[in-house]
Amino acid sequence: MSEAIVSLRNVDKRYVRGKQSVDVLQGLTLDIPKGEFVALMGPSGSGKTTLLNLIGGLDTPSAGEITVAGQRLDQLGQGALARWRANHVGFVFQFYNLMPMLSAQRNVELPLLLTNLSSAQRKTNALAALTLVGIADRAKHKPNELSGGQAQRVAIARALVADPTILVCDEPTGDLDRKSADEVLHLLQILNREHGKSIIMVTHDPKAAEFAGRQLHMDKGALLEAGVAA
Amino acid sequence: MFKQVAAVISMSLQTLPQRIGASSVIVVGIAGVVAVLVSVLAMGAGFRHTLADSGRSDRVIILRGGSDAELNSNLTRTDVDAISNAPRLAKDSAGKALLSNELVTVVNVPKIDTGTDANVTLRGVGLRLAEVRPELKIIEGRMFHPAVRELIAGAGAAKQFRGLTVGSVLHLRNADWTVTGLFTSNGDVHESELLADVDTVGSSVERNGYSSAVGLLSSPAEFTRFKDALTTDPQLKVDVQREPEYYAAQSKQLTQIITVVGKTVAVIMAIGAMFGALNSMYSAVAARGLEIATLRAIGFGAVPVLVSVMIEALLLSLIGGVIGASLAWLFFNGHSVSTLGGGFAQVVFQLTVTRSLIATGIIWACVIGLLGGFFPALRAARLPVAEALRAA
Numbered sequence: 279m280s281e282a283i284v285s286l287r288n289v290d291k292r293y294v295r296g297k298q299s300v301d302v303l304q305g306l307t308l309d310i311p312k313g314e315f316v317a318l319m320g321p322s323g324s325g326k327t328t329l330l331n332l333i334g335g336l337d338t339p340s341a342g343e344i345t346v347a348g349q350r351l352d353q354l355g356q357g358a359l360a361r362w363r364a365n366h367v368g369f370v371f372q373f374y375n376l377m378p379m380l381s382a383q384r385n386v387e388l389p390l391l392l393t394n395l396s397s398a399q400r401k402t403n404a405l406a407a408l409t410l411v412g413i414a415d416r417a418k419h420k421p422n423e424l425s426g427g428q429a430q431r432v433a434i435a436r437a438l439v440a441d442p443t444i445l446v447c448d449e450p451t452g453d454l455d456r457k458s459a460d461e462v463l464h465l466l467q468i469l470n471r472e473h474g475k476s477i478i479m480v481t482h483d484p485k486a487a488e489f490a491g492r493q494l495h496m497d498k499g500a501l502l503e504a505g506v507a508a
Numbered sequence: 509m510f511k512q513v514a515a516v517i518s519m520s521l522q523t524l525p526q527r528i529g530a531s532s533v534i535v536v537g538i539a540g541v542v543a544v545l546v547s548v549l550a551m552g553a554g555f556r557h558t559l560a561d562s563g564r565s566d567r568v569i570i571l572r573g574g575s576d577a578e579l580n581s582n583l584t585r586t587d588v589d590a591i592s593n594a595p596r597l598a599k600d601s602a603g604k605a606l607l608s609n610e611l612v613t614v615v616n617v618p619k620i621d622t623g624t625d626a627n628v629t630l631r632g633v634g635l636r637l638a639e640v641r642p643e644l645k646i647i648e649g650r651m652f653h654p655a656v657r658e659l660i661a662g663a664g665a666a667k668q669f670r671g672l673t674v675g676s677v678l679h680l681r682n683a684d685w686t687v688t689g690l691f692t693s694n695g696d697v698h699e700s701e702l703l704a705d706v707d708t709v710g711s712s713v714e715r716n717g718y719s720s721a722v723g724l725l726s727s728p729a730e731f732t733r734f735k736d737a738l739t740t741d742p743q744l745k746v747d748v749q750r751e752p753e754y755y756a757a758q759s760k761q762l763t764q765i766i767t768v769v770g771k772t773v774a775v776i777m778a779i780g781a782m783f784g785a786l787n788s789m790y791s792a793v794a795a796r797g798l799e800i801a802t803l804r805a806i807g808f809g810a811v812p813v814l815v816s817v818m819i820e821a822l823l824l825s826l827i828g829g830v831i832g833a834s835l836a837w838l839f840f841n842g843h844s845v846s847t848l849g850g851g852f853a854q855v856v857f858q859l860t861v862t863r864s865l866i867a868t869g870i871i872w873a874c875v876i877g878l879l880g881g882f883f884p885a886l887r888a889a890r891l892p893v894a895e896a897l898r899a900a
Binding site: 380391 | 511522802804805807808809810892894
């Protein structure tokens with residue numbers, strides 16, 4: 279088995295609202311090898327998005343250890359986590375989360391603003407990422423001029439452009455029709471198989487999960503079983 | 509960091525048109541505060557400017573000792589003779605001191621706008637008026653003649669009070685006075701006055717003495733020696749002041765009142781505008797919640813987000829400040845008004861929107877904007893990313 283890109287040990291996540299506390303994840307232990315495409319499945323409220331947020335460094339655990347790309351995330355403050363995310367994680371959201379006032383190309387350039395690349399280099403890299411996801415011809419269009427599938431491709435290009443260690447996708451096909459969804463999933467599969475990207479994807483859709491190399495099922499804050507490669 | 513800040517600011521400014529309603533609350537609120545503040549302070553500045561422009565440093569005003577204004581001062585003819593013989597006064601070619609013995613009284617003249625009587629200074633002036641006050645220029649008609657009931661009216665007074673046109677007759681102190689001319693005086697306090705021959709005014713008000721004596725020194729540096737000569741003379745009990753100091757003291761109290769009232773009103777309005785700004789910026793942060801959370805997820809730091817919200821608030825406040833100051837300047841700069849001066853007589857002055865008042869207004873606007881923007885900016889910067897993404 280190759281080296282783990284994600285390693286969780288006895289991770290708890292508890293949300294406290296006033297006097298109420300809700301245990302969302304309990305004693306979760308998980309390893310995801312480098313270069314794997316994992317689908318996280320489970321019913322609403324099972325904790326899969328919380329787990330994804332912990333792996334992506336968007337949230338911190340209440341207890342336990344999380345190591346991603348060799349970095350103990352549970353030991354980082356908010357500022358360090360933001361820097362770490364900029365260097366290691368590409369996010370793909372269900373509703374794309376593109377900046378409506380920016381063109382596709384400018385949206386893709388956003389993560390590169392956190393690097394030392396020149397403006398010309400940023401533009402070149404953004405166009406390369408848009409080409410990789412097959413949507414370079416729409417570079418000058420704004421999000422409201424794109425279809426859902428196209429917008430999600432732009433979002434994937436934005437997630438890829440800074441060459442992250444891991445892609446974190448939260449319901450990336452949740453807002454798409456079947457055809458567009460399959461195209462996006464196929465693209466993720468290519469990125470995993472041909473470009474070696476480690477991908478963790480939350481999905482409700484069993485068909486979407488079939489594109490992943492492994493399926494993990496969650497319920498009530500715990501992992502149930504490990505799926506087999508498709 | 510700079511690139512991040514620039515990118516976030518650029519995005520927030522590009523979304524401003526979508527938030528025009530909330531944003532205009534800040535602009536309008538702050539424009540109102542600044543317009544009121546600048547207008548009220550322009551009153552103080554105009555009043556101060558009018559009185560500060562009265563007098564020159566080589567001209568002195570002599571009052572009876574202990575008197576703080578001409579209206580409650582009384583100099584006898586003997587006093588004035590002694591003063592005219594004091595050293596250090598400028599002399600004419602015949603060797604006579606350049607001194608104007610003056611008598612100040614108050615007469616009632618109706619105001620043009622309301623028709624109600626207002627107190628106007630009638631100043632009896634000596635025959636050396638033209639030499640002692642060379643800035644005084646007849647702009648219409650002619651100088652009054654001594655020993656007859658003629659007067660000249662200041663240009664400011666003519667704008668504010670009825671019947672001050674050349675050739676008209678005013679009924680003052682049970683006698684008819686003919687207006688023979690209008691004068692300017694570099695916009696100083698005397699433009700609010702009526703000037704006539706001092707002895708004619710004296711006989712009209714049945715006073716034998718004078719209110720003050722105004723003299724021209726041979727040089728400004730002679731002031732101390734001149735003052736010492738008079739104040740150490742056992743025959744005299746007088747106070748000697750340079751004219752600018754005298755008029756500055758006359759304007760001080762009213763200017764302070766105007767400043768305090770203006771700032772108090774502005775502070776109250778500013779508090780309202782600040783809450784408006786707070787509310788609008790909270791709305792802006794809420795409207796941009798997903799955008800901010802996405803940027804934070806991508807790796808943008810909290811500081812660029814905080815700075816961008818602050819800069820947006822600052823920019824909107826700045827626009828409001830400029831609009832408010834411009835409105836004050838447009839509607840009030842140079843607007844003539846009159847008010848009771850230190851001597852219980854009306855002083856006509858122009859509201860003066862100075863550069864420093866505009867700067868003050870804009871600084872107030874920026875402070876309101878920064879205070880109003882700070883807490884929403886802090887909220888934006890502290891936004892829990894995962895929570896914000898989920899909420900969106």
